[in-house]
Amino acid sequence: MRQSQLREHSRILGYGAYRPDVTVTNEDVCQWIESSDEWIRQRTGIVTRHRAGADTSLLDMAEGAARDAMAKAGIEASQLGAVIVSTVTHPHATPSAAAALADRIGATPAPAFDISAACAGYCYGVAQGDALVRSGTVEYVLVVGAEKLSDFIDNTERTISFLLGDGAGAVVIGPSDTPGIGPSVWGSDGSKWDVISMTHPLTNIRQLSLAAEAAGSLSAAAAEVGDQDHKLWPTLRQDGQSVFRWAVWEMAKVARRALDAAGVEPEDLAAFVPHQANMRIIDEMVKQLKLPENVVVARDIADAGNTSAASIPLATHRLLQENPELSGGLSLQIGFGAGLVFGAQVVVLP
Amino acid sequence: MASNEEILAGLAEIVNEETGLAPEAVELDKSFTDDLDIDSISMMTIVVNAEEKFGVRIPDEEVKNLKTVGDAVDFIAKAQA
Numbered sequence: 437m438r439q440s441q442l443r444e445h446s447r448i449l450g451y452g453a454y455r456p457d458v459t460v461t462n463e464d465v466c467q468w469i470e471s472s473d474e475w476i477r478q479r480t481g482i483v484t485r486h487r488a489g490a491d492t493s494l495l496d497m498a499e500g501a502a503r504d505a506m507a508k509a510g511i512e513a514s515q516l517g518a519v520i521v522s523t524v525t526h527p528h529a530t531p532s533a534a535a536a537l538a539d540r541i542g543a544t545p546a547p548a549f550d551i552s553a554a555c556a557g558y559c560y561g562v563a564q565g566d567a568l569v570r571s572g573t574v575e576y577v578l579v580v581g582a583e584k585l586s587d588f589i590d591n592t593e594r595t596i597s598f599l600l601g602d603g604a605g606a607v608v609i610g611p612s613d614t615p616g617i618g619p620s621v622w623g624s625d626g627s628k629w630d631v632i633s634m635t636h637p638l639t640n641i642r643q644l645s646l647a648a649e650a651a652g653s654l655s656a657a658a659a660e661v662g663d664q665d666h667k668l669w670p671t672l673r674q675d676g677q678s679v680f681r682w683a684v685w686e687m688a689k690v691a692r693r694a695l696d697a698a699g700v701e702p703e704d705l706a707a708f709v710p711h712q713a714n715m716r717i718i719d720e721m722v723k724q725l726k727l728p729e730n731v732v733v734a735r736d737i738a739d740a741g742n743t744s745a746a747s748i749p750l751a752t753h754r755l756l757q758e759n760p761e762l763s764g765g766l767s768l769q770i771g772f773g774a775g776l777v778f779g780a781q782v783v784v785l786p
Numbered sequence: 787m788a789s790n791e792e793i794l795a796g797l798a799e800i801v802n803e804e805t806g807l808a809p810e811a812v813e814l815d816k817s818f819t820d821d822l823d824i825d826s827i828s829m830m831t832i833v834v835n836a837e838e839k840f841g842v843r844i845p846d847e848e849v850k851n852l853k854t855v856g857d858a859v860d861f862i863a864k865a866q867a
Contacts, residue, residue, distance in 0.1 A: 479825060678846045681830045716827050 440572035446565070447616020448786050449576075452505025452606040453753040454497045455740065456488035465598045468591040476598065481715020485601030485741025487586040494526055494604075498537050498582035501604035501749070505578065506541070508786070509608035513542040516608075517574025520564055521550045522557025522581045522745040524774070525588055529638075537580065547574075554632070555711045555773025556622070557581055557745035558605065562769075563620035563779060565609035580606040581745035588634070590671040596632070597672065599714065601741030605749025618698030618782035621690055625776045631678050632774035634670040641668050674774075683717045683772055687780075688724035691770045694780035698766075705731045706765025707755055707785065711772055712737035712747035732759055744773065756785060788840065788866065793859045800835045804828050814856035822855075842866055 461484050462473040476482055488497060498521060506513060519541075521534040534548035553560040558581035565577035582604035589597035609617070647657035658668075691710075695702065708731050710718055715737055722733055734751035743750060748769050755762060762785050770780035788796065798809035807822060818824045824832070829852075833844050836858070842865035844852075852858045 479827060675846075677826050677830050677849065680827055681834060681846065684831075685834055714827075720831065 442572050443570045443611050445612040445615050446569040446609055447612035447614075448562075448783055449511065449608045449610050450505050450508030450786050451749055451753040451756060452501040452503065452508060453750050454500030454504070454604040455750070456486050456492050456497060456602050458487045458489050460485050460487050460601075460741075465591075469594045469598060471594070471598070479714075479716065480599055481718070481735070481738055482599060482741050483738050485599075486603060486739075488584055488602040492584075494523065494582055494584040495533060495536055495540065497584065497602065497604035497746075498523075498533060498580045498606070499540050501582065501606035501746075502537060502541050502578055502580055505580075505606035505608050509610070511576050511608050511610065515576050516543040516546045516578050518565075518568055518577045519543050519546050519548040520561045520577065520579045521548075522553060522561045522579070523550060523583055524552055524554050524557070524744060525582075525584045526550060527587065533582065534580075541578075543578070553745070553771075553773075553777045553779070554775060555713065555742075555744045555747065556771035556775070556777040556779040558748045559620065559769060559771040559779030559781060560622060560777070561745075562607070562609065562617065562781060562783070563622055565607075566617040566620065566781075569609055569611055576608055576610040578606060578608055580604060581747070581749050583744040583746050585672070585742075585744060588671055593671070593673065595676055596674045599742045600672070601743045603740060603743040603746040603750050605746045605751075605753055607749055614784075616784040618694065618700065620779060620781045621694040621697055622779035623690075623777070628678070628682065628776045631682070631776060632672070632674040635673055636670050638670060640670070644668055680714070680717060682776065683713060684720040684724060687770060687772050687778060688721055690772075690778050690780050691721065691725055691768060694770065694782055695768060698782040700766055700768075700782050702726060702731065703728050704766055705768055705782075706762050707732045707734065707752070707767040709734040709748050709752050709755065709767055709769045711742075711770065712740065712751055713742050713773070732762060745771075747771075752785070788863075790859055790863055793840065793862050794855070796839050797832075797836060797855060797858060797862075800832050800839065804831050804835070812855055814854065814859060816855050817853055818855065818858075819853075836862060840866060
């Protein structure tokens with residue numbers, strides 16, 4: 437019996453992005469919740485967020501980012517050994533977004549699967565992609581972070597919905613002659629499962645629709661189960677204060693561990709790309725990590741909002757467009773979110 | 787272990803660093819949100835810095851009960867005892 441031949445190194449070969457074209461301003465948000473542009477900017481650093489219209493699906497965005505990443509990497513779909521999509525907003529429990537995406541881009545019969553790790557999903561995907569390439573299992577892996585969060589928000593609630601945007605970011609990972617992806621520091625803490633979560637499980641919709649059939653009307657059934665608002669569709673909520681504390685102080689430790697694992701000092705970094713959750717979290721993390729001023733910090737959140745699994749590849753794609761001199765430099769990336777889950781690694785920018 | 791006066795002075799320093807408010811504005815009867823205009827995110831930063839400074843643990847669910855500076859001083863003093 438033989439086992440696959442190990443490879444020593446892997447790296448990210450190219451980044452791709454898809455940003456949907458509906459711009460939601462803070463003024464728009466203030467039609468739905470009582471707030472102000474100033475309040476939102478001060479608390480979150482967000483000025484606009486991009487959202488996809490009804491005619492743009494999660495897969496459309498994933499495809500756009502994937503094709504961009506493949507073009508930048510110079511890799512054809514037929515060369516892909518695996519397609520991974522990180523998302524929490526694919527509207528089908530099965531089949532996966534990844535299988536459909538692989539078919540759309542012409543990567544069939546590459547193995548394809550989704551990762552559900554919310555805002556850490558992209559870093560989980562990079563951990564998987566790196567492992568698949570270095571184990572010799574495949575040569576090239578496509579990792580996509582794609583979210584249509586606007587399908588899972590309630591614009592009138594004020595814990596999380598106004599932060600969120602849609603979009604997709606992607607990378608192609610492949611073999612390298614030199615180290616390109618540092619050890620992944622990743623994990624979970626399910627004891628904080630409900631700190632960021634959906635209002636209720638999808639099975640409630642089924643229960644209610646069965647009750648509606650029996651009662652003869654939806655409103656009668658809703659009254660029976662105490663759902664007067666008819667809010668059948670589950671949407672996201674968070675306990676912002678708890679999340680903030682965990683995201684800054686616990687995640688700064690994770691980021692430091694990722695640096696240590698890679699044998700990299702803060703002053704060796706060219707860029708820092710944390711998950712774009714809130715500008716205040718980003719600012720506080722920079723402070724905690726004592727990053728030197730020459731490290732370029734991704735602040736894509738100001739225009740893009742929080743796009744969950746898409747935020748890190750989107751923000752990195754933009755950094756490379758605006759600062760091409762970062763190419764070849766080291767970037768510390770860290771994702772963290774609902775689960776709770778987290779993942780971080782140092783990568784060489786293509 | 788710090789006296790209540792020392793805890794107040796230490797808290798005032800932390801609040802000053804986070805918000806720029808003059809330390810003497812941080813008085814026992816002042817409400818963090820209404821009088822000192824400290825938002826929930828700044829409050830968390832203050833809480834974490836206070837934990838470090840005074841060697842105590844202030845759980846998330848307890849933070850909501852710390853309405854005034856005096857509440858925070860009392861909690862820290864009890865936690866240190």
